[in-house]
Amino acid sequence: MNELEHPTSEPYGSKEGKDLVSGITIFPMEPHVPRKSDIDPKAARRAERQVATMFATSSLMIILFVVAYVKIPNTTLITIPVIGTVNANHLATGFAFGMAILLIGIGAIHWAKKLMPDVEVTQERHALTSREEERQEVASSFQRGKAESGFAERKIIRRSLLGALALFPVPLIVLLRDLGPLPGTRLRETIWEKGMHLVTDATYRKIKASDVPLGGLINAVPENLLEIEHEEENLNQRGKASIIVVRMDPADIVSQQGENWDYQGILAFSKICTHLGCPTSLYQQRSHHLLCPCHQSTFDLSDSGNVVFGPAARRMPQLAITVDSEGYLIAQSGFDQPVGPSFWERG
């Protein structure tokens, strides 16, 4: 029973030496264990064949790529389980190209691992600090240069130079001035004004009070947005003036931001979240809560649009509305406060 025999003659933890730098124990390199391909020429030849096969298959894949690219129309769709319906050209070219690249990589690594020598080599590190004399020389070169330039003595030159250098970047900053307009009152204003019709968001249709269903929600914008339908300003104004119109049982209204800002239970609020400006979208008609999908700020529309949850700090601005002589919803006035996210000058 020799199973348990092993060379215990050498005591545990025999130390071969100490690392001079760290003081930790160092051991001699472990002996190299030859690989199969080192000793068995057959194994080596097998590895060689494997590597060559991978490289050759890679070339085939490139041919496949070109064929797929030319032959498969970009409009052909195929359905594959798990993946779903996809563009066949995309799938075939991607597969062929990916495999071609991958095979080069695996082939090269296999080659290195099986056929190139795997004996680790030891190399000394060089010192990362220079010798003290060299450091001294640098210091004296610097002193010499400093003395020759007179940087220390010639105070006027030094100061005027520092001044000039300090001012030199000013144009680089001033030149940025025309990147955009000054804020002015832009963030405070929307295009809502007294008597403006509320129109539907997508189709610009006027909204009749009697058409707003109880519990319903309509996305709306001011009518004059149509005038700038194709101008750059459209999106900018839309980002501020978008509102939502909801109707609830007037008995459910706990409070409003102004007296009689509703019209028979129809309320209008800004759609733009007071947190970071996402358009709020989810309205729960039973609780009258309006939820912003971005960070879940929740506003109670039956209670002045107050924040009931989430990171938004301010209530949703309310737009006072009424109807015109034909029963279409109109604004009593513009917003009485800036809409959207906070800013320093907002107050």
Place this chain on the structure above:
Amino acid sequence: MSTTEESIMAPEHASAQGKGGSVAYFIDDRLASANFTKRLLDKVFPDHWSFMLGEIALYSFIVLLLSGTYLTLWFNPSMTEVIYNGSYVPLKGVKMSEAFSSTLTISFDVRGGLLIRQIHHWAALFFVAAVSVHLLRVFFTGAFRKPREINWVIGTLLLVLALLEGFSGYSLPDDLLSGTGLRIAQGIIQAIPLVGTYVSMFLFGGEFPGTSIMPRLYSIHILLIPGILLALITVHLIMVFYQKHTQFPGPGRTESNVVGFRLFPIYMAKAGGFFFVVFGITVLIAAFVTINPIWLYGPYTPSQVTAGSQPDWYIGFLDGAVRLMPNLETSLLGHTISWNIIVPALVVPGIMFTALGLYPWIEAWATGDKREHHLLDRPRNAPTRTGLGVMALTFYMILQVAGGNDVIAAAFNLSINSMTWTFRFLLFALPPVAFVITKRICLGLQRRDNDKLLHGYETGRVLRLPSGEFLEIHEPIGEVERAKILAKPDVIPMELPASVDANGVRNPKAAKSVMRAKLSQWFYSDVIPTPTDEELQEAANHAQHELHAAQSHIKEIASH
């Protein structure tokens, strides 16, 4: 033949060495580069799987440059409004920006265009992931210590730039999802005290969204940030090269050598091959797994939003921080300070990245360790550092998970309100717990290492002694493992200074140095010493006896 003739003949000798030789001569005749080239070809790189993480980052970056260059051939970063008329039927006739419509064109009308887009997006995700995990490996192994602090700082900059690069690219297609992300970014900029509205107006050329932002983001995304990234990565790699890579402890590995494979041919074949592997896998994933299907989101308009919108993963922690912050805002002398925005979106990440960049100095200051280190720490052997790292990671992960609180709430039917409160609580409660647990685990692992040294490892073979007792047979551990364990560096906490000096005069600096010494002792607290030579010897003798006992017992059984 005289010597002069011989030197004239030299170039001929070169051709005798084959093509490589003559190229080398050609270059050396112009650059005198032979010395450098030889050192280059022979340079030794240590081998460890975790050293490939930086490589993955590098290769993904190359894939990004390549695929991105192709994208620029078709992409048009303009916000001019057009009516879409390409081959994606569901959006025909829809108003959109040229940026969005050219992205649709790349996806549906340019053959292979979708593939390039998907490669680019996947490579971006891998890039940031690889950079982050590479950072963790550098942190937990202590590779950032002297003399590699500069590379750590460059690395931190690379990480921040990688995040900015990712976000700017993500915004370019002007789809509903990324547009919402951009809107949030604008809201954050606008909330910066004093200058916010100005910065926002200048950046966007007016109000949000305006028409200037895409072209501007475009030059930031394809020129400015990649240029800086490229320069910094180059410096990063030159430094790794010049300072030589660190290595894990093991047989023959010391602080003053490098053990591994030479650059040419093995490292070159492996690393070069690995580039193709990373590239190939990226292409395959791009072919099979759709990422960022902007055609499903539709073009951006500021009055619409998709429910459950999520940014790319690496922005998740910011999103989470923003979600968890209570809604504080103060109004002061006609000015608004939005704590609910600037704290999570600017202050917290600012502190996180500053602390990250300064960590090498923080640790060196706390430990008083000013030595050079080329041998890596096994994470268990630096329990306090490992604990701190896991603590920071836990903090980050909670933010990351909180960034998906709506998705989680919907999936598990929980209330967002209680989830948010839970996360707020966990954000402060869990990191310290993680610190303590991690440290314990590290110390436990160290004890197990010592056990292995003294008693060997358990073989799982059990003997029943005549007395009826069971004895598990232990075998001594191998040379490699023994070397690894015994390479645990001794730690030297700073000593508490005397509060009065030899002459009985109070040392005014004492208070400060006491604090530092205490910090250092805290950092190195709970040291588990490696067994001394005597202990090892004794254990070896003991093992010898046990073995003999077992053997004679077996012989006994055999003879029966």
